[in-house]
Amino acid sequence: MSGSGSGASNTFVEFANVQKSYDGETLVVKNLNLQIQRGEFLTMLGPSGSGKTTTLMMLAGFETATHGEILLDGKPINHVPPHKRGIGMVFQNYALFPHMTVAENLAFPLEVRGMGQAEREEKVQRVLDMVELGAFGARMPAQLSGGQQQRVAVARALVFDPELVLMDEPLGALDKNLREQMQYEIKHIHESLGVTVVYVTHDQSEALTMSDRIAVFNDGVIQQLASPEVLYEKPENAFCAAFIGENNKLNGTVTSATKTSVKVKLPTGETVTALPVNISGKKGEATTLSLRPERVFVNPRSKSIPNMFQGTVQEVIYLGDHIRTRINIAGHDDFIVKIPNSSAHPALNPGTSVKVGWSAEDCRALDAPA
Amino acid sequence: MSDVTADAVSSGPLLAADGTPLKRKLAQTTRKAKIRALMLTAPLVIFLLAGFVFPIGQMLWRSAYNPSFSEVLPNLAAVLKTWDGQGVPGEDIFEIAVADLKQSREDRSIGRAATRVNYDLPGSRSLFTSTARKVKDIDGPPYKEQLIEIDKDWDDPVLWSILKRVSDDYTAGFYLSALDRKYDTGGNIVAQEEVQQIYVKLFLRTFWMSALITFLCFILAFPVSYLLSVLPLRTSNLLMILVLLPFWTSLLVRTTAWIAMLQSEGVVNDILVSIGLVGDENRAQLIYNQTGTIIAMTHILLPFMILPLFSVMKTIPPSYMRAARSLGADSFTAFRRVYFPQTIPGIAAGTLLVFILSIGFYITPALVGGQDGQMISNLIAFHMQKSLNWSLAAALGGILLASVLLLYWLYNKLVGVDNLKFG
Numbered sequence: 001m002s003g004s005g006s007g008a009s010n011t012f013v014e015f016a017n018v019q020k021s022y023d024g025e026t027l028v029v030k031n032l033n034l035q036i037q038r039g040e041f042l043t044m045l046g047p048s049g050s051g052k053t054t055t056l057m058m059l060a061g062f063e064t065a066t067h068g069e070i071l072l073d074g075k076p077i078n079h080v081p082p083h084k085r086g087i088g089m090v091f092q093n094y095a096l097f098p099h100m101t102v103a104e105n106l107a108f109p110l111e112v113r114g115m116g117q118a119e120r121e122e123k124v125q126r127v128l129d130m131v132e133l134g135a136f137g138a139r140m141p142a143q144l145s146g147g148q149q150q151r152v153a154v155a156r157a158l159v160f161d162p163e164l165v166l167m168d169e170p171l172g173a174l175d176k177n178l179r180e181q182m183q184y185e186i187k188h189i190h191e192s193l194g195v196t197v198v199y200v201t202h203d204q205s206e207a208l209t210m211s212d213r214i215a216v217f218n219d220g221v222i223q224q225l226a227s228p229e230v231l232y233e234k235p236e237n238a239f240c241a242a243f244i245g246e247n248n249k250l251n252g253t254v255t256s257a258t259k260t261s262v263k264v265k266l267p268t269g270e271t272v273t274a275l276p277v278n279i280s281g282k283k284g285e286a287t288t289l290s291l292r293p294e295r296v297f298v299n300p301r302s303k304s305i306p307n308m309f310q311g312t313v314q315e316v317i318y319l320g321d322h323i324r325t326r327i328n329i330a331g332h333d334d335f336i337v338k339i340p341n342s343s344a345h346p347a348l349n350p351g352t353s354v355k356v357g358w359s360a361e362d363c364r365a366l367d368a369p370a
Numbered sequence: 371m372s373d374v375t376a377d378a379v380s381s382g383p384l385l386a387a388d389g390t391p392l393k394r395k396l397a398q399t400t401r402k403a404k405i406r407a408l409m410l411t412a413p414l415v416i417f418l419l420a421g422f423v424f425p426i427g428q429m430l431w432r433s434a435y436n437p438s439f440s441e442v443l444p445n446l447a448a449v450l451k452t453w454d455g456q457g458v459p460g461e462d463i464f465e466i467a468v469a470d471l472k473q474s475r476e477d478r479s480i481g482r483a484a485t486r487v488n489y490d491l492p493g494s495r496s497l498f499t500s501t502a503r504k505v506k507d508i509d510g511p512p513y514k515e516q517l518i519e520i521d522k523d524w525d526d527p528v529l530w531s532i533l534k535r536v537s538d539d540y541t542a543g544f545y546l547s548a549l550d551r552k553y554d555t556g557g558n559i560v561a562q563e564e565v566q567q568i569y570v571k572l573f574l575r576t577f578w579m580s581a582l583i584t585f586l587c588f589i590l591a592f593p594v595s596y597l598l599s600v601l602p603l604r605t606s607n608l609l610m611i612l613v614l615l616p617f618w619t620s621l622l623v624r625t626t627a628w629i630a631m632l633q634s635e636g637v638v639n640d641i642l643v644s645i646g647l648v649g650d651e652n653r654a655q656l657i658y659n660q661t662g663t664i665i666a667m668t669h670i671l672l673p674f675m676i677l678p679l680f681s682v683m684k685t686i687p688p689s690y691m692r693a694a695r696s697l698g699a700d701s702f703t704a705f706r707r708v709y710f711p712q713t714i715p716g717i718a719a720g721t722l723l724v725f726i727l728s729i730g731f732y733i734t735p736a737l738v739g740g741q742d743g744q745m746i747s748n749l750i751a752f753h754m755q756k757s758l759n760w761s762l763a764a765a766l767g768g769i770l771l772a773s774v775l776l777l778y779w780l781y782n783k784l785v786g787v788d789n790l791k792f793g
Contacts, residue, residue: 060692060696061695061696062692062695081695081700082692082695082696083695083696083697083698083699083700083701083704084698085696086698087696088696088697089692089693089696089697091689091692091693092689093687093689095687095689095690095692095693097690097693097694097708097712098712099711099712108694108697108699108707109697109698109699112697112698112699112700112703112707113698156697157696157697160697160698166696
């Protein structure tokens with residue numbers, strides 16, 4: 001795990017050895033240690049059942065940790081009921097109260113805090129203006145579009161000025177264009193207000209777009225905690241490499257290794273030079289080589305490239321800005337190469353033989369999945 | 371935008387590609403589907419008309435239309451309609467009366483007319499039957515004198531004013547009786563004598579008991595429905611079967627089961643005695659009174675409250691309560707402000723259903739109600755089956771129907787009918 005908390009004073013939320021089990025037989029969250037910085041946008045990313053939502057619910061107070069401590073601003077909150085935690089939350093299906101108008105929905109958290117009416121109205125209007133729904137206060141939630149409901153839900157989670165806002169797959173119900181637009185809006189709100197946001201999603205592009213740091217969850221464990229660039233460029237294990245972005249996977253065994261380079265023998269006999277990341281370096285160790293499709297060169301001119309293979313083009317898919325090409329190399333039928341759509345790269349035809357190569361740094365030797 | 375409207379106006383109705391107006395074209399293409407839909411619903415519509423609307427209409431008609439007098443004594447009825455109604459009529463009317471009475475004697479139909487008059491003038495039945503028996507001896511004038519000789523009641527102006535009234539086939543008299551009112555001799559509406567005032571009291575008792583039963587059902591059903599709606603499907607289905615079980619048992623069986631439970635030597639009393647809550651000699655009277663009716667009816671009507679409540683609660687996602695809690699509301703406030711208001715369509719449907727069912731409930735009060743647990747429907751049944759005063763029964767039923775419709779209208783005003791969720 002990289003990028004752990006830089007200083008205790010700046011840590012706002014802390015999970016310390018947190019475990020969660022629903023049935024007493026299996027752990028949904030296994031020994032979670034996580035520090036979230038003040039003002040950070042942290043995304044919990046993972047497939048369903050990976051424990052990310054459970055972690056969020058424990059932080060919100062709707063689930064209790066079976067073991068361990070959750071600290072908010074240095075204070076343990078395990079026994080603080082949800083309504084006293086002062087955490088804003090945006091739910092998957094917005095959970096706007098259907099029997100209240102938009103303004104009443106937004107005033108609700110202020111009302112239960114005993115705020116006077118004048119102040120309430122002013123705050124509601126301000127937050128409505130912030131999400132550009134200034135004229136929609138008198139509408140019922142059902143009269144709004146999905147995107148508008150989403151904005152109201154975000155506004156409601158922010159109207160009582162919480163320092164921490166949790167979002168549980170808030171954009172899951174929106175269509176693609178709207179989702180992308182809302183990603184930027186939420187990001188901008190986060191930047192302008194400076195609140196700490198913990199965001200749960202299973203959509204990797206959403207996580208990459210919005211987050212300061214991403215915690216990749218799988219099987220109740222954080223696989224990697226890093227910024228989007230690091231996560232994409234330098235995945236630390238085979239799960240992260242496969243889960244985030246597209247990835248060519250080559251399985252093999254280590255033949256020799258140094259600190260900066262490792263030779264891996266593929267089952268078909270070829271040897272690949274790669275960067276050792278998550279291997280011990282023992283001879284004969286099984287490893288997964290991870291290689292991004294856009295880091296593969298077709299017909300490379302340079303002679304200095306250590307990995308050069310001959311392959312046959314299987315399939316060519318035109319995607320506008322790039323051309324996705326499936327090539328058969330080293331016994332793998334599903335080796336993907338993304339070729340930028342430019343005059344420098346002539347289009348390939350299925351069936352033609354082609355040379356592909358890549359550098360050792362782009363090919364990461366990771367753990368072999370069990 | 372305005373351009374488009376101007377265009378449409380100037381070019382007249384929109385035309386389809388073949389030149390026929392678009393509206394007619396649309397009607398043509400959908401006609402077949404409409405006819406098919408109509409055919410599919412026709413059996414039910416006919417059944418409802420024949421089995422529901424028509425009998426109810428006929429019943430209501432009967433409550434205001436009773437021609438028994440004018441059918442039996444047609445000439446007398448006709449002449450009484452034009453009579454001024456002052457005092458006792460003269461010889462001419464008596465002559466017609468004697469002729470009609472003779473005819474009715476031959477037809478053996480005088481009983482019907484006598485019963486009709488008896489509703490308005492209790493105790494007058496024998497006057498007609500005995501007079502009809504003796505009237506054959508009169509075979510010439512003076513008719514008035516001879517008839518009065520047979521029974522001096524024929525000289526009573528009150529009798530004649532009532533005869534004039536019943537000779538009219540259309541009457542509000544049954545509705546007046548149903549509301550403990552009657553016409554006095556001058557034709558004014560006055561209250562019935564105190565000993566005969568039973569219907570209004572019974573209506574009020576019916577409404578009051580129904581309201582109490584509805585309230586009890588609501589109190590009992592709300593937590594159960596909530597539990598059913600939050601439990602995992604397997605468990606809630608199992609519990610739902612328990613809720614529905616009474617539906618699969620005969621109403622009669624359930625009611626008699628309550629007799630076994632509640633009678634003074636019954637299960638409940640035995641338990642109360644054995645745990646020493648009541649003495650053996652003063653066992654609680656739980657049945658054959660209002661208590662029995664209320665207990666049994668609450669039990670029988672409970673599913674009608676649970677089902678709409680459950681179906682509404684099932685659709686309220688738990689995230690609403692969570693959202694409310696995360697926004698700072700304690701669990702009671704979250705319930706009161708967020709959960710409860712969303713259950714109102716179910717509550718409205720459930721209370722409407724239970725209340726309307728209970729004001730017309732018959733078997734249970736008849737079996738376990740004793741004297742003071744009777745409801746208005748029991749009296750309607752009495753008039754239908756025992757006293758055979760169908761017009762009064764119809765009038766009582768009409769009032770019941772009107773109050774149900776009134777209630778429905780009130781609900782529509784308060785809750786909105788499209789807000790009701792029955793399941």
